[in-house]
Amino acid sequence: MKTAGLSLEQAPPIGLPLRLFLTAPLFLVAAGLLLAAEADVLLVSRWTPAALAATHLVAVGFLGQVMAGALLQILPVLVGAPVPGVRLVATLAHLFLSAGAALLAWGFLGGGGWMLVAGGLVSALGFAVLLGPLAVALTRARGATETVWALRLAAASLATTVVLGLILVVALVGSVRLAALPAWVDVHLAWGLLGWVGVLVLGVGYQVVPMFHVTPEYPRLLRRWLAPLVAGALVVGTLLTAWGAMPGARSAFLIAVAGLALFALSTLVLLQRRERVRVDATLLHWVAAMLSLAAAAVAAAFGASAVLIGVLGLLGAALGLTAGMLLKIVPFLGWFHLQHRQIALGRFDLRVPHMRSFLPETWARVQLVLHLLALGLVLGALAEPRMGWVAGLVLALAALTLELLLVVAAVRYRRVAQRLTSVP
Numbered sequence: 448m449k450t451a452g453l454s455l456e457q458a459p460p461i462g463l464p465l466r467l468f469l470t471a472p473l474f475l476v477a478a479g480l481l482l483a484a485e486a487d488v489l490l491v492s493r494w495t496p497a498a499l500a501a502t503h504l505v506a507v508g509f510l511g512q513v514m515a516g517a518l519l520q521i522l523p524v525l526v527g528a529p530v531p532g533v534r535l536v537a538t539l540a541h542l543f544l545s546a547g548a549a550l551l552a553w554g555f556l557g558g559g560g561w562m563l564v565a566g567g568l569v570s571a572l573g574f575a576v577l578l579g580p581l582a583v584a585l586t587r588a589r590g591a592t593e594t595v596w597a598l599r600l601a602a603a604s605l606a607t608t609v610v611l612g613l614i615l616v617v618a619l620v621g622s623v624r625l626a627a628l629p630a631w632v633d634v635h636l637a638w639g640l641l642g643w644v645g646v647l648v649l650g651v652g653y654q655v656v657p658m659f660h661v662t663p664e665y666p667r668l669l670r671r672w673l674a675p676l677v678a679g680a681l682v683v684g685t686l687l688t689a690w691g692a693m694p695g696a697r698s699a700f701l702i703a704v705a706g707l708a709l710f711a712l713s714t715l716v717l718l719q720r721r722e723r724v725r726v727d728a729t730l731l732h733w734v735a736a737m738l739s740l741a742a743a744a745v746a747a748a749f750g751a752s753a754v755l756i757g758v759l760g761l762l763g764a765a766l767g768l769t770a771g772m773l774l775k776i777v778p779f780l781g782w783f784h785l786q787h788r789q790i791a792l793g794r795f796d797l798r799v800p801h802m803r804s805f806l807p808e809t810w811a812r813v814q815l816v817l818h819l820l821a822l823g824l825v826l827g828a829l830a831e832p833r834m835g836w837v838a839g840l841v842l843a844l845a846a847l848t849l850e851l852l853l854v855v856a857a858v859r860y861r862r863v864a865q866r867l868t869s870v871p
Contacts, residue, residue: 458520458523458524458780458784459519459520459523459533460534461781461860463519463537464517464519464520464537464780465780465857466516466541467516467537467540467541467544468513468516468776468777468853469850469853469854470545471508471510471512471513471516472509472850473846473850474507474512474545475505475508475509475842476843476846477843478501478508478846479840479841479842479845479846480839480840480843481504482501482825482835482838482842483835483839483843484836485835486833486835486836486838486839487832489501489835490754490758490825490828490829490832490835491754492754493754496555497555497556500553500556501552502761503548503551503570504548504551504552505761506639506761507548507573508545508548508549508552509766509846510644510765510766510769511548511574512540512541512545514647515537515540515541515544515573515577516537517651517772517776518581518598519536520776522581522584523584525651526588526589526595526598527589528584528588528589529584530580530581530584531583531584536577539576540573540574540576543569543573543576544570544574547567547568547569547570547571547572547573548566548570549566550563550565550566550569551566551570552566560619560621563616563619566616568613570609571609571613575609578602578606578609585598593650593670593671594650594654596650596674597646597647597650597674598647598650600642600646600650600674600675600677600678601643601646601650601674603642604638604641604643604678604681605643608635608643611631611635612635614631615628615632615635618631627688627693630696631688633700634688636757637681637700637703640760640765641681641700641704645703645707646677646678648710648768649677649707652665652710652714653665653670655772656714656718659729659775660718660721660723660730661721661723662717662720663717665717669709673706676703677703677706677707680699680700680702680703680706681699683696684696684697684699684700684703687699704744704747704748705744705748707740708740708741708745711738711740711741711744714733714737718730718733718734728774728808728811729771729775729811732767732768732770732772732774732815732818735767735818735822736764736767737764739760739762739822740759740760740763742759742763743763746759755826758822758825758826759826762821762825762842763822767818767819770845770849771815774806774811774814774852777805777856777857778805778806781802781856781860782799782800782801785800785860785863785864785867786799788864788868789867792867792868794867797863797867799863800859800863805856806852806856807852807855810851813848814845817844817845817848818842820845821841821842821844821845824837825838825842
């Protein structure tokens with residue numbers, strides 16, 4: 448594993464990102480159970496209350512918390528920029544994002560307009576608590592310029608997503624009138640999925656793919672221009688939507704999708720050229736996610752249904768990639784925090800376990816198979832909605848397996864940490 452250039456000594460306490468990582472899969476379990484309960488309507492249209500609730504359970508409850516925890520860890524380690532007030536930031540972001548996701552889902556499922564507004568405000572507060580210190584840290588960032596700029600653009604995309612989401616919530620409860628509401632929902636979705644998640648994956652991928660899988664570096668031209676291309680296309684698409692030029696806006700958003708598809712194809716090529724020959728669950732998650740992302744781009748180019756594109760992009764690419772990264776990042780965090788503690792305490796009489804021992808690889812592969820099975824079943828349910836209840840249960844089971852794997856890694860870390868601090 449390539450660790451040169453990492454500022455491991457600046458990493459925050461492991462408990463801060465870990466609390467976000469351990470909570471996130473529970474919202475994915477809830478989304479799966481909601482799909483199982485509302486299978487006959489959830490996948491029929493993205494406008495159903497159940498579909499909107501499930502989407503925000505995934506986007507805010509799962510992806511929001513994982514991305515927040517990852518950034519708190521990535522900024523100090525990858526670009527040497529510790530997040531100010533990291534303990535308070537992690538605590539408040541964890542609290543507000545958890546509550547906001549639950550309130551949003553409740554509001555969409557019939558809790559009423561005020562519940563929806565409360566969910567939007569609490570979720571926005573959770574992201575705001577994160578974005579302020581992130582902005583400060585990113586102004587101090589050093590290291591890989593392309594990664595820093597991608598992280599800055601991802602943070603700006605998140606801020607845009609949150610503002611658009613608040614406007615849409617107010618419009619949905621009738622407080623303001625918003626022309627072309629469906630079009631602005633698409634803009635909100637584009638900034639969240641393509642800008643926030645997509646550009647963040649670009650910036651992180653430039654570092655972690657070569658580091659964890661020992662591949663060549665991404666082409667310099669791609670690293671330098673791809674994230675600005677995606678963000679610029681989103682800006683153009685938003686402006687064209689405001690002007691009512693919908694065909695032009697759709698073309699602009701397709702350019703952003705094409706940019707992410709280019710990243711997916713480049714990643715697949717690099718993974719084929721990796722020096723690390725071992726095939727683990729994380730590698731297979733990356734391959735499956737990149738194939739899903741490419742498939743989503745093709746579906747969008749040919750005007751496929753928004754539900755199909757959303758399933759491929761959100762479930763296939765975003766969720767699969769996030770799960771795969773958690774299976775690698777959490778053992779890595781446990782390993783290097785224990786190494787740091789061992790050196791600080793001088794406890795060389797004890798052996799720190801290697802990364803692979805934190806998670807049972809067999810069960811990591813089980814989680815991968817369950818995720819892919821859930822993806823296949825959801826795609827099948829688009830044609831036969833009655834399959835949806837099985838898809839929902841398998842999705843919930845995949846998320847629960849991920850949760851148990853992360854708990855196993857956390858327990859293993861805590862046991863070794865306690866041994867290191869015990870009297871020799």
